[in-house]
Amino acid sequence: MLKVKKPKNLQALILHLSTNFINIAPDEVDEAIYNALGIIGKFTNSDRSYVFQMNNATNSITNTHEWCAAGIEPQIDNLKNVQLIQRPWLNKKLHNKKPFVIDDVTKLSKDAVKEKADFMDQDIKSLVVVPMVSNKKVIGLVGFDAVKKPRKWKNEEVELLKIVSDIFANALIRRSMQKKIYESEEQYRLLVENLNDGIVISQNEKIIYHNRQFAEMLGYEYEELVNADYRRIYTKEGLAILEERGRRREKGEDVPSRYETIFKKKNGEHLHVEANVRIIDYHNMPATFGIISDITERKNKERYQRKLEVELLKHQKVSSAGLLAGGIVHNIRNTLTVIIGRAQLLKQKFPDLKEPNIIISSANKILQIADAFTKKAQKEQIEKEIDFNLNDLLKTEIVYFEANQYVKNRVDIHLDINPSIPKIHGHYIDFSHAISGIIEFSVNAMEKSTQRKLQVQTDWDEKNILLKITHTGKQLPEKDMSSVFTPFHSFNIFAGKRIIGKEHLSTMQLFNAYILLERYRVKFQIETDSENQTVFTLMIPVSG
Template sequence: MQILRANGTVLKINKAWEEFWEQSSVADISKYNINSDKKAQALGMTSAFKQALAGITASLRNMKYTLDADTAGTGGVRFLNVRMLPLVKEGEAVEGVVCILEDNSKNRFVELEKEKHQNQLKEEITRRTKQFESLLQFSTEILTINDPTEVFEFVISWAQSLFGLDYSSLLLLEKNGKLVLKDVIGFSRSLIDTFELQTGEGLAGLVAQTQQVAVTENFATETRFTIPDVIGENGITSALAAPMLNKDGLTGVLIGHTKSKRIFAQSERLLYQSIANQAAVAVDNAISQQSLKRSEKRFRHLFESANDAIYLIDLKNDRIVDCNRKALELGGYSREELAGMDKYALYPSGEHAVLDERYKKILLKESLPAVSSHSYIHKDGSHIPVEISTSLVETGGQKLMMNIVRDVSRRKALEEEREETSLRLRRASRMEAIGLMAGGVAHDLNNILSGIISYPELMMLKFPSDSPVQEDLKKVIASGQRAAGVVADLLTVARGAATVKEIACLNELIKSYLVSPEFCKLASLYPQVNFLPSLTPGIATILCSSGHVQKMLMNLVTNAAEAVEGKGEVKVSTSSYVVSEKESSLDLLPGKYTVLEVSDTGTGISRYDLEHIFDPFYTTKKMGRSGTGLGLAVVWNTVQDHDGLVRVKSDDRGTSFVIYLPISPETHTCKMTPGKSSLEELHGKGNLLVVDDEKSQRDIAVKILSVLGYKASAVSSGEEAIAFIKKKQPDLLLLDMLMDPGLNGRQTFERIIRLYPDQKAIVVSGYSDSEDINKLMEMGVLGLLKKPYTMEKMGLVVKEALQ
């Protein structure tokens, strides 16, 4: 404590003051005046003294004062608490000031140390906050980058800026275990994708091996690993490296270098490790995204280039969200029309339940057939046979149902064509068997029928026209002709039987049939059926066996009339058609065709019956009463013999038979079929030789020829015929084709024309191969007379041959 006079000089000090200031009470204080003490003025003590003189107590806290001598080891610094109290006698003015000094240095030094620690803590918090904010910003921004290359660039740029690095690099761990440089700052960019490190090589290799952050303060003293040449080449001193870790382990290494020596604090290492880990996640995500984009791009390419229609269906609303190019082609819809369409809209309502069941099993992952067959509705309303394969896919993060729809119409057509071919082969096989049977009996049957038909004709000439015997004989002839018709049908079914083809007009053949007794009888049996001819004028002629074509027409019209129940129509029409190369098939070659169509308004043919209608002896009628079961078999074989095609269309509205016949190679004027000739018109003159191994056939032929005015002779073999001709050459030779034993008809004629090239001949046959007949025609035979024959037929053929 110190007492100051009003003038500022010291009146008195106590012992404690003396010890603190190291002042004597006599020598030092006599010269001191607070008003002139510059330190006191600077510290505010002078002002406090004056305030106390004014009667106001003044206080100064933690006044920092530096002593001349440092006895406490604090540099002479003291922290003092000072109070200036006015010294007043009772009732008088202030006489002086009492200055009380308290040394607060110890407490103050404790307070200052505390303040220093608090400031350091604040600075650390501020620094950590900034680091956290930087890491947060880094994490936020890096998650927006999906390209791996951009992630590499972002990471090394951020690390360089945040840590003040001269070089910043990122290396990824490849499948072969090597670290490959992916991006750099500071180093030559030529090192990218070429600079590699083995695990344990260099600081990055050490970090990859230990999977812990590591530093090198000075590469010059580093002994833990081999140092890559690039370090020395760039004058690098220090480095900081951290493993890029994620949930699956090591992805790569993030490493930074400085040219000057750098000591990296622990907090920097931790932050660097956090950035490296964030980079690992970002790199993996970016690579995954890139892989996903590539996968989606490949998917899109496959999706669009697929040969099948593909539809993607949203599982939430069961609507189509996307489709490929083939889907647009398949249905004729635009992409806009298909988008948002219900998943069932492309299929008939009757198939929705089956499809729904299939979709449910797909969602429940139950087993089901790989594909299912359905009908697809085209935009024009037509139905296309398809096969559907269904699966679940995920694209663009969206789960979808994928329908792969394959158009199998071509395959179905091929299957149907194969089935039809197989059916034709089976039918041909049956036809061949029947043909062998028919050919075996036809010759003998026709020889027998010749007597049944011809002898009654000869007998009718002996009775008056009004004789009751005439009618009986006509009935015998009619029965024989019906039997001959059955044999003729068998021979037609047999195919290969002798036929002579001539150029004819289909329209005229139809007209001839429509005025024939057979048609008139048919029309009378079905009065409620309206027969409608619709013949296209000027159609091309055909090369055909007129009798077979008319028989085919008669069978078709008869079947059509019988198919109509009650009132209805049977339409017979002709037209022309050209088959292009594109339309052609094994059944129908390119070219021009004359088309015959016979249609009815009946009840149609069942699917089962439709497969068998051309089979011989197959009939839905009563065998022996309404038909023999050969009618349509004759149609089919006739068409085949004429290199044509028959197509059948049938439903509950009726049936249509469409027959394509090739036009003749030459154009001819259509001629009407001649009418019935009288006996007088058939008469002629000449010497004729009949050659037949059957005596009954020789007798019949000679008698008919004699009635017709000819002089006829007969021999029983080819050898006898040659011997006869050498003696006397006839005007016309009537030659049987099948003779046994010895020479047949063809062999006989071949030998005769060698001797007599101008010899005229006609062939008479109950059954002969078409090939033999054709060869004879080429050799000069003038006609074919089929057994059993009538007097009229023989007369016409003989007269035409002689003329």
């Protein structure tokens, strides 16, 4: 039998509830929920507190747990298999996945006729409900009722219910999974692999509470994280995400309670996690309460899927370019040869006429572009790794870009190369697509700039070939500077999405560059120089 004492304040209540549900046995979950409902019901002076669980197959909810104050009639036996299809207002509220507060049931809108009748049949005057959500699906709800008289619910009571909803949802899902271990060894294996949720509370940059699962997932002994600096467990990218959330919160923006970040394990490895956090008041000071789930395997799968998508896109482009180079370009060359020949005859016949020289010069420029295109297509079709010169690749890409009249007439391109750089060993197509993507991103960034200057530089030292691409266009947001060339930043935008907003399409080119060149251990940097120009730096290891 679980022993329960009524906490003295909200902070003690939250710690008490979260502690009671850590490592709780499956056969103790119901009792723990009943006890918790009694504690929070008394703490908030509610007349009734309860849990409903969802049956998605029948789109219905059932009252599974209930606490009632003295003199309040229980309703649990009357609320089985409540059909949501007959209660569209309630159904919509639940699937919005947000709390809803009703201070006076009699003032419900006309579209809640059925729900209003249900509430009044139960003598409910006021209520507050928070959906229980797991893996983005509604699995039930937790609520408070006022039966004796209407009342207004305090914000801290709603926040308490949110935290309780998360705790109950985790406990119920965990119990559901734990029960399945008796059915097969495979289900037991899945349970062990997936039940790695940690609980942590931090305040004043210190971890003031954590459970053993949290320490274990990070590779620490429990005692090593007691009162530890919370920044110790964050990567550079994770800290940047945390700071950005803090800035948004200070501005009064709506910051999602669930978000993905990257922790650093004791051995230095990165750990992708989903954090479900709430800001609570602890000893009259704000603190962060978090439930942490390891999502590394899911992120690796998403990353692999994105790699396959990039590879498919790359080969589709190569196939199209090969067909174009083999057909259309050939016809263009033949036609231009005829034009140049006729212009030369015209020049011989009329030596003072200027037009033949203009025709010959223009035709030769088109031939130069066609040759560059053919050279690019031919090299991109080579399936094996080869040695190639980065400077030659850049010259080809610049000619290719200058074939676009917008780029040629409105963008001032400077190529500053070191002719002594060593050759690169790899797939030509990986480097051509990655670099052209960054150049195209830079050109697009200068669309609305008064000054459009693109500078491409190469150099090298003993360890790396250095490629710098500088543009005078729109700068990336400061928060993206350190993470734009990382899988974490990009997956939040692109993974699993079929439709991508226009504002993110250009950023995808940077992500693709990272995906294409990470196999060659290329390091990426992005910064703003003293003239407020954006500088992309690629450090390409010298082949040994």
